[in-house]
Amino acid sequence: MFKNLKLIFFLFFIPMHAQNYSSKWYGNGYDNGNGEDLPQNSIKDIIKDKYGFIWVSTKSGLLKYDGRKFLLYKDFDHVFGGDFFGNVDKDSIVVSDGRNERSIIISGRNPAWSKNNNDNNFLIRDNKNRYQRLIKNSLLNDLTVDFYYIRIGSGIYYLNKNGYIEFENKKKLKKENINFKYTEKNLKNIFSYDDYLFIAEPEQRRTVLFHEGKVYYDNTPTLYNDPKTTIYWHQATGQVFILNRGNIYISNWIQHTLVLTHLVKYENIEREFSTSMFYDEEFGKLYMGTLTKGLNILTLSKFYTSQKQIPYTHESVYAALPYSKNSVITEEGFEYYRDKIKTVFPYRLASDSRTLLYDSSHNLLYESSAMIQRRSKKSGFIKKDSLPLSHEIKAIFRSGNENMATGFDEKVIRRFLYFFTDKNFTHIKSKMEFPSAVNIVMSLNDDFLYVGCTDGLYLISVKRNKIERKLADNIAIKNIVKTKDGNFWVTTYGDGFFFLNNNTLFKLPNDRNNYLADAHMILEDHKSNFWISSNNGLFKVAKKKLLSYVKDKKKIVNYYRYTTEHGFLNNEFNGSSTPGANILEDGDFVFPSMEGFVFFNPDEIKTYFPNRDHIFIERASIDSKPIAFKNNLSIEGTYKVADIYIDIPYYYKDIENTYMEAKFEKDMEGEWKFINSDRKYTINKMPPGKYNLLVRFMISEDGTFAYKKVGVEILPRFYETFLFQISVIVLGLIIIVYLIKIRTNFLNKKLKKTNHTLTITKVKLKNESQYQQKLVESISHDITSPLKFISLLSKQLREIDSPSIQKEYFESIYESAEQLYKFTLGLKSYTQLYKESIHIESDEYVLYNLVEEKILIFQNIAKQNGTFIENICDRNLKININRDVMGAILHNLIDNAVKHTVKSEIIISTEIGDSYVEIKIADKGTGMLKEQMDYYADLLQGSDEFKDYGLGLHMVVQLVKKINSQIHFQANIPNGTIVSVSLKSTTIKT
Structure with missing residues (x-):
């Protein structure tokens, strides 16, 4: 403890100064220089x-x-x-x-x-x-x-x-x-x-x-x-x-x-051995060149950052109170001026109090260790004590006539706001309960207060000791500021800042980088400008612009942001303290930051904007190739990307304060786009034509814009030129005329071919009509065979007296008549095969059963001739060829075999190959002449010749062709005929 006191008292005699500049080195690795901006470190001379x-x-x-x-x-x-x-x-x-x-x-x-x-x-x-x-x-x-x-x-x-x-x-x-x-x-x-x-x-x-x-x-x-x-x-x-x-x-x-x-x-200055120097009064920049360390640019500023500069101690500060007309005092006991620091009383340096007040005797009050601590002014703030309260205190407030403190109870989550009888915070007169932590309290009048909590904004009545209304929900309130015109302004944790009027919050626009989403404190100067601290810079804006925006959301609000480029040691200011900033008697504003207190007089702080005439658009890079131009830029149509540089002598890295925008327009149409700190506008692939690049930037804090326009012509490629397009059109017309002529000749040729085809078709239709007529005659002839058999049996029946033989004849007549009846039932579909196009495929069926049906029709006839018909087809073979077609084919082939076979046998069989199946009908009758076999073979290949060899086989050939199959005739040794019908394997399932 003794050592700490010795250190603090020793500080009374340590001279401490505030810094009012920022430094940036450019060169090959010295200090903060990155070596990327200068070819090397030898600077001989500087001029503007x-x-x-x-x-x-x-x-x-x-x-x-x-x-x-x-x-x-x-x-x-x-x-x-x-x-x-x-x-x-x-x-x-x-x-x-x-x-x-x-x-x-x-x-x-x-x-x-x-x-x-x-x-x-x-x-x-x-x-x-x-x-x-x-x-x-x-x-x-x-x-x-x-x-x-x-x-x-x-x-x-x-x-x-x-x-x-x-x-x-x-x-x-x-x-x-x-x-x-x-x-x-x-x-x-x-x-x-x-x-x-x-x-x-x-x-x-x-x-x-x-x-x-x-x-x-x-x-x-x-x-x-x-x-x-x-x-x-x-x-x-x-x-x-x-x-x-x-x-x-x-x-x-x-x-x-x-x-x-x-x-x-x-x-x-002497250690760095500067060899050249230039002062840019317009922008407050001092350029110092060296022969060994590169270029050092000092930004001279009217911002003064006051630091205690104690070894191994951070400079972050929060709450402070005005102490003299040009200084503030902190809980730590330091008195900060803009250009020096004094120690008022010894105190431990580890404290981080966020609230600081004077009581009625001008004693210092602050929260520490969950108690209200008091330092006596009469003792030079050396003596201190704590106020006897039975509650744990988090922060203290004073607004209007009310003196308050926030407290919490470890047993419950809810927080309390205590009201005291006087400025000395000795007696509690009442308390109110809130669902979350109280961050700030601001008086509306003698009765009502605004209370900002982490869950929203409340309106309370002191006289009735109750919450009247919750004005905003789900917004963490950081600070409430009452300006000299009686208006209220609210900052939040991450939700921006608001104008509070008639118990209604009006959201105000953030800056283009949204740094104001976490604004801290607002101070108003005598010119009605707001100075707003944030986690990333200090912002200046005219209050009238914010009020205009509240009335009309289309109004543009331009903020001016001050950063390390303007002289700060750090961009991060501190909030969440009471008071969050101070205005001193001498007119200085004092904001707490991570690097100490920032002092400045608003009247001394300049806003830096480019000169209206100091914008030059005369450099470009086309596919990484630099070019220079004057007023108008021509770009070959083969380009991929073009960068147009906007040269503007504005000596701050970020040009956000100029609100520079560019619009690439054609026929007065285009959208404004922000220009980034690289100060260039990129043109990607565009169609050929004449365009304008219009650039605007702010030249004063009242929002006045200056404009600069250059013409940009994207030249067409050879196939995009007007002459080429006309040539293409003419060539196209010639090609069209030529194609029309070729088309006409083709149509004429096709017409002749069609006429020829129609003539052939007419002849074929005529032959087909005759052919179908003969087929109908053949069908009549084929039906006549079983009828003739029935007639013959009937005649023999009259001549025979034997009951057993008569019974046999009756049964044959019955069976033949029944099969003939069944045949005639399908006669309609049978005849349709020649009148309409047919579906080759149908539902699957067993071929063996179909053969059995046809054998039954001719079995009695064959029996009378002493002929035996045997069906040895595969019993499991299924096909899906149209059943009526196959039935007609089998009917005629069996009929033909029965007619020409006496006292012998007819065998119907199947043979299954890899890509086919054959249905064979072999008889040992009289057989066919070779002339007949050749005739039917030619007929199958498309011959138009018609011979009266029996119409049944003509019909068979016609139907075989319809189902895309083949039929073969060959002699059976020693006598008879073998007829083979070959079917495609895709129609067969076993």
């Missing part, structure tokens, strides 16, 4: 052209910087880090090649080799001496030449090695001696303004002034002639810097008086 671009001379070439990227000009391979000269206002900057042999002219934002030898005139010769131009563009001050000259408005000053100075008036063109002798050591302290030349003499603590060849002395000790001062003078920019004890000043000549303005305290 009239268009706002920064130019850097290095030992590896010439660089142009637009605030985002360094563009290396590789066409000047003999540039070895020369110095910049020339006239910026006249758009003529000259840089030598490092050997003073050739010069480069930078004009119109682009460098080119100089065609004028006078641009490289670094030497002046007279009868005796050679004078070299004095170059003070370096802090090294390595002046090793005997004779120098300095050219200013009224003439030329010649500096001789003996220490004497001569002046040549440009009107008289005559040298005149000046009664002054300089020392070589003091040449490093020389600089000029307009027609005035200055030399500081630290040994005598005086400053010598030369004007039109006359010398004047100022014996006043100043920083100019301080022995600890280093003077940097850049002839081209006219800037003069004074470096003294880690402080950097910029000098100005105002009403014939030298005036110094402090820029920044930078302790490392």
